[in-house]
Amino acid sequence: MKNLEQIRAANAIACADSLERQAVRKLPALVLANGLLAAASFSLDSESRNDMRAIWVAVGIHLHQRGHLKAAPAGADDNAKVRSVLRDLAGRSSLELQNATAEVLAYLGYLKRFTPKPAAEPNHPED
Numbered sequence: 001m002k003n004l005e006q007i008r009a010a011n012a013i014a015c016a017d018s019l020e021r022q023a024v025r026k027l028p029a030l031v032l033a034n035g036l037l038a039a040a041s042f043s044l045d046s047e048s049r050n051d052m053r054a055i056w057v058a059v060g061i062h063l064h065q066r067g068h069l070k071a072a073p074a075g076a077d078d079n080a081k082v083r084s085v086l087r088d089l090a091g092r093s094s095l096e097l098q099n100a101t102a103e104v105l106a107y108l109g110y111l112k113r114f115t116p117k118p119a120a121e122p123n124h125p126e127d
Contacts, residue, residue, distance in 0.1 A: 008110045011065065015058040016114035020051035024112045027055060028105055036101040040086055044079060053078035055111070060085035062107050068092075068100040 002010075030039040040059075043052035060073035060081065069088045073081035089097060 004106075007066070008062070008107050009114075011058075011062045012107065012110035012114045015061075016111055017116060019055055019058065019111070019115050021112075021115040021117055023049075023051040024055055024108065024115050027052070028108050028112070031101065031105060031108070036097065036104060037086060037089060040082055040089075044082060050078065053082050056082045056085060058111070059104055059107060063100055063103065066103055068096070068103060 040056050043049045043056055057073050057078050063069045064072040074084050075081040
């Protein structure tokens with residue numbers, strides 16, 4: 001049986017190579033400042049935020065695997081998939097949303113560490 005840390009790490013490793021590190025690094029602060037639903041909705045309908053949408057799809061898959069979502073993100077594109085995650089989370093109780101937020105923040109910590117650094121990015125001590 002795997003513990004939560006192993007599950008989070010395995011899920012982050014599985015998708016980290018395809019994600020933009022700079023966008024991943026911004027999300028925990030965005031979630032803490034604005035809440036999970038507002039942070040995810042920030043990525044919608046903007047061509048300049050495609051990288052954030054891809055991260056929210058990965059987060060949605062993780063939340064589904066952990067039982068925080070009824071279904072995995074579904075839709076024709078990442079925008080629709082993020083909307084499906086938002087619809088599911090918006091229908092949850094306050095306590096369920098709080099638990100999902102805590103899980104997202106823990107998962108983003110792993111995702112941030114496993115996402116490869118671009119060649120020109122300086123080494124940051126908080127990583």
